[in-house]
Amino acid sequence: MTSSIQDQALKQVADIFDQHVPFHNLLGLDIKHYDINGVEVVIKMKPELIGNIHQNILHGGVTATLLDVVGGLTAFAGLVASRDDWTVEELQQRLTTLGTIDMRVDFLRPGRGETFTGTGTVIRAGNRVSVCKMELHNELGTHIAFGTGTYMVG
Amino acid sequence: MTSSIQDQALKQVADIFDQHVPFHNLLGLDIKHYDINGVEVVIKMKPELIGNIHQNILHGGVTATLLDVVGGLTAFAGLVASRDDWTVEELQQRLTTLGTIDMRVDFLRPGRGETFTGTGTVIRAGNRVSVCKMELHNELGTHIAFGTGTYMVG
Amino acid sequence: MTSSIQDQALKQVADIFDQHVPFHNLLGLDIKHYDINGVEVVIKMKPELIGNIHQNILHGGVTATLLDVVGGLTAFAGLVASRDDWTVEELQQRLTTLGTIDMRVDFLRPGRGETFTGTGTVIRAGNRVSVCKMELHNELGTHIAFGTGTYMVG
Amino acid sequence: MTSSIQDQALKQVADIFDQHVPFHNLLGLDIKHYDINGVEVVIKMKPELIGNIHQNILHGGVTATLLDVVGGLTAFAGLVASRDDWTVEELQQRLTTLGTIDMRVDFLRPGRGETFTGTGTVIRAGNRVSVCKMELHNELGTHIAFGTGTYMVG
Numbered sequence: 001m002t003s004s005i006q007d008q009a010l011k012q013v014a015d016i017f018d019q020h021v022p023f024h025n026l027l028g029l030d031i032k033h034y035d036i037n038g039v040e041v042v043i044k045m046k047p048e049l050i051g052n053i054h055q056n057i058l059h060g061g062v063t064a065t066l067l068d069v070v071g072g073l074t075a076f077a078g079l080v081a082s083r084d085d086w087t088v089e090e091l092q093q094r095l096t097t098l099g100t101i102d103m104r105v106d107f108l109r110p111g112r113g114e115t116f117t118g119t120g121t122v123i124r125a126g127n128r129v130s131v132c133k134m135e136l137h138n139e140l141g142t143h144i145a146f147g148t149g150t151y152m153v154g
Numbered sequence: 155m156t157s158s159i160q161d162q163a164l165k166q167v168a169d170i171f172d173q174h175v176p177f178h179n180l181l182g183l184d185i186k187h188y189d190i191n192g193v194e195v196v197i198k199m200k201p202e203l204i205g206n207i208h209q210n211i212l213h214g215g216v217t218a219t220l221l222d223v224v225g226g227l228t229a230f231a232g233l234v235a236s237r238d239d240w241t242v243e244e245l246q247q248r249l250t251t252l253g254t255i256d257m258r259v260d261f262l263r264p265g266r267g268e269t270f271t272g273t274g275t276v277i278r279a280g281n282r283v284s285v286c287k288m289e290l291h292n293e294l295g296t297h298i299a300f301g302t303g304t305y306m307v308g
Numbered sequence: 309m310t311s312s313i314q315d316q317a318l319k320q321v322a323d324i325f326d327q328h329v330p331f332h333n334l335l336g337l338d339i340k341h342y343d344i345n346g347v348e349v350v351i352k353m354k355p356e357l358i359g360n361i362h363q364n365i366l367h368g369g370v371t372a373t374l375l376d377v378v379g380g381l382t383a384f385a386g387l388v389a390s391r392d393d394w395t396v397e398e399l400q401q402r403l404t405t406l407g408t409i410d411m412r413v414d415f416l417r418p419g420r421g422e423t424f425t426g427t428g429t430v431i432r433a434g435n436r437v438s439v440c441k442m443e444l445h446n447e448l449g450t451h452i453a454f455g456t457g458t459y460m461v462g
Numbered sequence: 463m464t465s466s467i468q469d470q471a472l473k474q475v476a477d478i479f480d481q482h483v484p485f486h487n488l489l490g491l492d493i494k495h496y497d498i499n500g501v502e503v504v505i506k507m508k509p510e511l512i513g514n515i516h517q518n519i520l521h522g523g524v525t526a527t528l529l530d531v532v533g534g535l536t537a538f539a540g541l542v543a544s545r546d547d548w549t550v551e552e553l554q555q556r557l558t559t560l561g562t563i564d565m566r567v568d569f570l571r572p573g574r575g576e577t578f579t580g581t582g583t584v585i586r587a588g589n590r591v592s593v594c595k596m597e598l599h600n601e602l603g604t605h606i607a608f609g610t611g612t613y614m615v616g
Contacts, residue, residue, distance in 0.1 A: 022204045023213035026180065050176040059177035060254050061219025068214050100214050101591055102260045102564065102612055104412045104456060106439050107253070108432040123454055124416040128590055129563055129614065131414050133454070146431055146441070148412060148456055150564055150612055152591065255437055256410065256458055258566045258610060260593050262586040277608055278570040282436055283409055283460065285568050287608070300585055300595070302566060302610055304410055304458055306437065330512040331521035334488065358484040367485035368530050368562050373523025407569070408522050414564045 002036050006080050009091040010034055013076060017069065027062060029069065032117070036081045039073040041066055041118045051111070058111030063145045066118045067134040068103055071149035074120035075130040079153045082125060094154055101129070103149040111145075113138025128154040156190050160234050163245040164188055167230060171223065181216060183223065186271070190235045193227040195220055195272045205265070212265030217299045220272045221288045222257055225303035228274035229284040233307045236279060248308055255283070257303040265299075267292025282308045310344050314388050317399040318342055321384060325377065335370060337377065340425070344389045347381040349374055349426045359419070366419030371453045374426045375442045376411055379457035382428035383438040387461045390433060402462055409437070411457040419453075421446025436462040464498050468542050471553040472496055475538060479531065489524060491531065494579070498543045501535040503528055503580040513573070520573030525607045528580045529596045530565055533611035536582035537592040541615045544587060556616055563591070565611040573607075575600025590616045 014034040017024060027049065033040040043049070043058075043066055051059030076098055080091065117137055124131035134147040168188040171178060181203065187194040197203070197212075197220055205213030230252055234245065271291055278285035288301040322342040325332060335357065341348040351357070351366075351374055359367030384406055388399065425445055432439035442455035476496040479486060489511065495502040505511070505520075505528055513521030538560055542553065579599055586593035596609035 020207060021213070022202050022207065023215060026202045027215075048176050048180040053174060053176065059175070059219070060222050060257075061177060061181075061215060064218035064222065064257070064259070065213070065215025068218065100259075100261050101586075102258060102593065102610075103214075103218070104256060104258045104566065105218070105254075106256045106431065106456060106458075108439065123414065123451070124563075131416065131454075131564065143431070146439075146456070148414060148454070148564075150414075255432075256439065256456075258412065260585065260610060260612075262593065277568065277605070278409075285410065285570065285608075297585070300593075300610070302410075302568060302608070304568075328515060329521070330510050330515065331523060334510045335523075356484050356488045361482060361484065367483070367527070368565075369485060369489075369523060369527025372526035372530065372565070372567070373521070376522050376526065408567075410566060410568045411522075411526070412564060412566045413526070413562075415562050 003084050005086055005088055006036060006084065009080055010036065010077060013095060017073065027065065029066065034073060036077055039070055039077060039120060041070050043116045045114050055110065058116060060107055063107065063111055063136055064105050066116060066136060067105055067145060067147035068100055068149060070118035070120040070134045071103065071132040071147060072098055072100060072151055074122055074132045074134070075151035075153055078122035078125045078130055097152055097154055099152045101150040101152055103147060106146040108146060109142055109144050113140065113142065115139040116144065126153065128152065157238050159240055159242055160190060160238065163234055164190065164231060167249060171227065181219065183220065188227060190231055192273060193224055193231060195224050197270045199268050209264060212270060214261055217261065217265055217290055218259050220270060221259055221290060221299060221301035222254055222303060224272035224274045224288045225257065225286040225301060226252060226254060226305055228276055228286045228288065229305035229307055232276035232279050232284055251306055251308055253306045255304040255306055257301060260300040262300060263296060263298050267294065267296065269293040270298065280307065282306065311392050313394055313396055314344060314392065317388055318344065318385060321403060325381065335373065337374065342381060344385055347378060347385060347428060349378050351424045353422050363418060366424060368415055371415065371419055371444055372413050374424060374444060375413055375453060375455035376408055376457060378426035378428045378442045379411065379440040379455060380406055380408060380459055382430055382440045382442065383459035383461055386430035386433050386438055405460055405462055407460045409458040409460055411455060414454040416454060417450055417452050421448065421450065423447040424452065434461065436460065465546050467548055467550055468498060468546065471542055472498065472539060475557060479535065489527065491528065496535060498539055501532055501539060501582060503532050505578045507576050517572060520578065522569055525569065525573055525598055526567050528578060529567055529598060529607060529609035530562055530611060532580035532582045532596045533565065533594040533609060534560055534562060534613055536584055536594040536596065537613035537615055540584035540587050540592055559614055559616055561614045563612040563614055565609060568608040570608060571604060571606050575602065575604065577601040578606065588615065590614065
């Protein structure tokens, strides 16, 4: 069971990432789901996100953005889940530290589709540095990109 | 000396990347300079590109996008430079193949600044696969991000 | 069902990697299992492979080596599996091309244990370039390292 | 000018890495030079390090090992250089924390040669996490491999 402090922290972060990050608004990035077990971030195709007008595919930069956002949220959820006695202030403090150190993106297939969903898993859960793997699929389940990211969490 | 076919191919590519890629237009991405010796890609800060409203810094996804575009253009310039007897058709064909296989981005410092400039160098020049390293600096010369990308060129 | 040409090619590759690569012999690297569905590569701990004498843990270079070997074998198995009409000569030719373009290694936990097993999966199956993800576990199932590698296969 | 505490710390680390890491002894890895300005790590070709007997080239795992060692030493030198008021105990403590979080290796050219020299530069100097880039050249100056590594330093 999660504490209400954990739940509230993630809800607040989801709200910020969903509503108050200007670049996320520009892309139409949507935090579909976010709790202690994971995150689902969605981008719907629209003409401005196209990278190749002949083939109508998502720009690789959009893919990289989505994977990076998924990785950061996944790392933070993992940190929140690692203890059940966080104070509100401690989690606020950790959130200000949250940042990507490095990320690898593997572009596996062309970004064709209508709805792109990113999900992630923590593979190294540290108190200061966490590592996540991330995946991007389209609405048909095609695996379009894979990512590995190292995040500062404390 | 470069042949006029080489020059024209790069000029055409610069024009496409500068004007006819919807996502580049959304970001305001500008191909400042592109010839056989390299590329300079510029993005000017604007409110929609911000990732952190408290700190006013460029979103990491914009950084990743800029480095990826620099890498692709650098790889293609290297390919064009590798022979001086290309036909127009051969280069057109190669351009349709151009794509990122994988990329690593290292976020070295917060993306503060007014003008962000990306440059790159080929470190593995292949006939099918090339590897480039890329850098992003702001107008003060601060090194904000580093990238390494593997590109399909044939 | 696999053809006997596919089976024989993988058997021959397993034999080379297991017996005829000097550096594999130095490490005691053992190709435990190799067929069209995947590979299992094992290294047993021995004093010469230690990286930290105080903590008795496997050197990161051994981890990187094992993941790279797993990735190459996984990519080649994927190529062999992609067609059932290969000739012996074609596969011999492809084997001479096989090589790592780039690899990322994530060191998740200290390399403690007696027996380290590497396994892999193809995530991008190309006719020229394939991408694999690889994992290293010890005999207790602890996930010690994760890798992502890009391989030339044609 | 460096303090004697800084000098002694790096001298002690060079001695450990040169003499007291079993896997370095197995490879014949030699810390040629190590001070606050950088490191030079050398491996001489010998039959046991070969990865491809037909082409007589260094195994990629040896390349990865050498780059990782260079990165770790470079990160630690950068940390030592970042302050001139370290105590011996503080630096001893930091040394026990030193470890690779993740590393990317780009294999640029076949590992042909007699003497392989690795060098590195810090590109992100943190108090907890540093990022380095590393290069491997042979005795003719051929650029054989490039690396980027993220290291825990505190």
